[in-house]
Amino acid sequence: MIERDQLFSNVAVVGLGKIGLTLAAVFANNGYKVSGSDKNEDVVNSINNGEAHVKNEPGLQKLVYDAHENKTLSATTSNVEAVSEADIVVVIVPVLVTDDNKIDYQFIDAAVEDIAEGLQKGSLIIFETTLPPGDTQNRFGKKIEEISGLRMGEDFYLAYSPERVYSNRIIEDLKNYPKVVGGFNQQSLELATDFYKKALNCELIKVSSLETAEFSKVAECVYRDVNIALSNELAKFAEEKGVSITEVINASNSQPFSHLHSPGIGVGGHCIPIYPYFFINKGLVQGLTPMAREINDSMANHAISKIENRLGSLENKNILILGLSYRENVKEPTKSTALLLMDLLKEKQANVLVNDPHFTSSEIIDYGALPLSMKDKFVSNIDVVILQAFHKEYMSLDFEDFSNCKLILDGRNKLNQDEITNLGIVYESIGNEI
Ligand SMILES: NC(=O)c1ccc[n+]([C@@H]2O[C@H](COP(=O)([O-])OP(=O)(O)OC[C@H]3O[C@@H](n4cnc5c(N)ncnc54)[C@H](O)[C@@H]3O)[C@@H](O)[C@H]2O)c1
Structure with missing residues (x-):
């Protein structure tokens, strides 16, 4: 077993995206000297100027600025360089799925090759990226x-700790x-938990293996x-029965063992529509x-069928x-239901327009x-509005301006049905039109 008398104090964070930059900035403000690496040169330049390239993350800009001023955070485009100066390496480069839902390791595989090249004997590597069990x-x-x-x-320690933040x-x-x-072994586990205790000051749950943490x-x-x-299944059934699913869920969830989530027009983002394939592709078929x-991917189609049932053909409509992002108040289009809706509506030869205050026109x-x-x-001139992501800007939306609108499909069950119907516009939702 390796002996290290030196305190672990130099951290490399590989991947400086939304999560990696935030981790790097928090570590750098909690007593560690952090060298982050990212293959995107713009990202690296902004961090080296004390600027967070990730916006809409409360507190992040200040942490990046402070760490830059205190010289505890720097960035490089070379993973090898960052890793070669570190005794702890945190890996937070994404694993995605391809269009046909196969696991796409291209980014992390490249990063791991660099890490192996720069790695110093006695270092601890912690993977934080969501991974199929066994991969670490x-x-x-x-x-x-x-x-x-x-x-x-023996020569390096290995741990896994998933990132679960919102x-x-x-x-x-x-x-x-x-x-x-x-951890791979007890020493890896102890080193990783000691690190997080100091670097994040959070509660820790030690599990018995890398696979358990990944799983x-x-x-x-x-x-x-x-x-x-x-x-979603219950919402569709509620539609058949003329019952409001929102009211049902409020009532059901007053029982402590009932935790029904909200139905909706689809599930998007980095996590929920992607990670089930980490089980499905490894045998949970x-x-x-x-x-x-x-079921969740069929909801966009269900919503469009509801519009067609009311209005007939959507050709030239x-x-x-509303909302290109997969959910409210973020700029995040990954696996957004908006993309699914756009494809389906184009197949119907509708004219598809999108509003999202988080994105530029281009x-x-x-x-x-x-x-x-x-x-x-x-x-x-809009015939139909589909609410896909309920950004805060849409809370004050005045549908009176939509003077020719025939139908509003409230894909998140957030709009005021009475206000809409009082304007003579048909209101449809996911499980709530009664
Ligand atoms: N975003 C979330 O809400 C969230 C929540 C929980 C967990 N996670 C986990 O965090 C991971 C990262 O998420 P994110 O939101 O930070 O992603 P992101 O897309 O914002 O950032 C990823 C970064 O990795 C960089 N990168 C890609 N290949 C690289 C390479 N070979 N070497 C160095 N850098 C490379 C990219 O340039 C990018 O800056 C996710 O894949 C997931 O496992 C994310």
């Missing part, structure tokens, strides 16, 4: 051994959520996906996990989607839709 050790640990010639558990409140969640940690994060996402799928994916055009400002006179 069997895919990445082995790769690092192969390239570096160092042995897992966008828009990452700094708060890092303090308040318990950190689940698994726990994917299980959380599957739980939420299956729960939402159940609510039947049952609730794949079924939930199908002007249909406005960004919306890049996603294949026509941007529409709420101040544009063209709102009076």
Whole structure:
């Protein structure tokens, strides 16, 4: 076993996106010297100027600025360089899925090769990226051994700790959520938990293996996906029975064992629509996990069928989607239901327009839709509005300006049905039109 008398105090954070930059800034304000690395040069330059490139994260800009002033945070485009100066390496480069839902390791594989090249004997590597169970050790640990010639558990320590924070409140969640940690061996576990105790000052949950820690994060996402799928199934049944699902859920959840989530037009984002495939692609091919994916992805189609049932053909209809982001108050288009809706509506030969205050017009055009400002006179030509993400700007939306609108589909069950119907516009929702 390796002996290290030196205190672990130099951290490399590999991947400086929304999560990586926030982690790096928090570590750098809690007593560590942090060198972050990212392949995106703009990201690196902004951090080296004391600027957070991630916006809408309360408290982040101040942490980045303070760490920059105190010279505890710097960034480089070279993973090898950052890792070679570190005794703790935190990996937070994404694993995604391809269009046909196969696991896409391209970013993290490249990062791991660099880490292996720069790794110093005696260092601790912690993976935080959500991973299919087994990958920390069997895919990445082995790769690092192969390239570096160092042995897992003997020449370097290896741990896994999933990141479970929520966008828009990452700094708060890092303090308040318990950190689940698994280690390759006892020493790896102890080193990783000691690090998080000091670096995050949060509660820790030590689990018995790397796989347990990896499994726990994917299980959380599957739980939420299956729960939402159940609510969606119940919402469709409530529609048939003329019952309001929102009222039902409020009543049901007053019982302490009932935790029904909210139904909606679809599930998007980095996590819930992606991570179930980390189980499905590794053998969980039947049952609730794949079924939930199908149910949740079918909701966009369900919503469009409801519009067609009322209005007939959508050909040449002007249909406005509110919210390109997958959810409210973030700029995050990954796996957004808006993209699914756009494809389906184009197949119906509708004219698809999108409004989202978080995106510029040219960004919306890049996603294949026509941007529409709420101040544009063209709102009076809109035939149908679909609420996809309930950004705070939509709370004060005045539908009187939509003078030719025939139908509003409230995909998040957030709008005021009475106000809409009083304007002579048909209101449809997910499980609530009674
Ligand atoms: N975003 C969330 O809300 C969230 C929540 C919980 C957990 N997570 C986990 O965090 C991971 C990262 O999420 P994020 O939101 O920070 O992603 P992000 O897309 O904002 O950032 C990823 C960063 O990695 C960089 N990168 C890609 N390949 C690289 C390489 N080879 N070397 C160095 N840098 C590289 C990119 O340039 C980018 O800046 C997710 O994949 C997930 O596992 C995210």
